[in-house]
Amino acid sequence: MRQEDGLVWPQLDVWHPGALRWREGAWWVRDAQGQEHPLQEGLWLLYTPYGPKRPWERGLWRALALPWLVKLDAIRYWARDNEVGALRVATAEGPAGATGQELAQLLADLGGDTGLVLPEGWRLEMLAPPEGVWRSKEAAIQWANVAIAVAVLGQNLTTDVQGGSYAAAQVHARVRQDLLEADAETLATALRQGVLTLWAEYNFGRPDLAPWPRWDTTPPEDRQLQAETLARLANAVATFAQAGVPVDLEALAGQYGIPLRRGEELRRVRLASGDSPREAPGFVQGQLYADALADRLLERLPDPLEGLEEELARAGSYEEVRAILMRRYRDASPEEVAALTELALTMAALAGRYGVIRDVER
8 A cells, every 4th residue: 555645545466366265165365475365355356257156157268178179189180290291101012921121121221312112022102191181170270269269359350350341340349349348347346346445435434435447448430431431421412412302411411420510501502593403403413413524524634724824924935835835735635635525525415405304394
């Protein structure tokens, strides 16, 4: 313990669980000299999140025992297969009555040589493990790794990700979040009951003044996911607008947590003719289509005005102006520009005709 600001503050010293003993219906702890002492309230804090009755039954060692043994055996057998495969084991068959002493001498003298000449009448066959025998060991090790990860973390996403699946990631994250929140809750309860109530009673004379420790277990926000969601939402709103669907933008912004300026309404689409957009959905759809078509055309063509004003301002004569323009468009293809422009104008004209026909039919 230490004293600070007139208060006594306890300090916790963590002991290894191997020093604990359950004997005669009570917990005992063994010190470095081998002596055992009972856990006295106020001197020891025993963290048992699953309750004081036989808490070891809920420990990880039970869940980890089987996969740990499977993995240990698989690694040992895999290494043994590799050892057998590295050694040259052979069987030999010879004529009746042959002792094989000559063949044994040849094999002993072989050493690092790559071949030998067999005595007459003898046949030698090299033995090796079956091809692919190692796959069963690999599968056992992989299963054990996943089982251990699930037992400890509640998920295997951090060790066994196969492909990209946002839905699977969210489910696994929720499972892991539940374990995190449960650990924080049980630890807070144990600290308040075993430490902070005694601290409050010793310093203030009232155990009910003990505070509750809190840990912020809220997962961090995925900014990239939010940006992708808003981008898809914007595309969907534009598509609805082109189709003439009257979307409530304010309600949609509130549903997705998009902040709006107070005292200001969302800008509405207004037509130069004064007509309501709902009465002329074809015109609105055609105009939005033409605008999107022009934007796509500009993406395919070089921007003719980017930096041009600065370059012309530095020119001192007509010849310099002409040289700037020639240099800027030296690599431009008039045929490509003309073809793309023709296609864009044709599609825009067709969209305008479609918009007019749609409004007339209404």
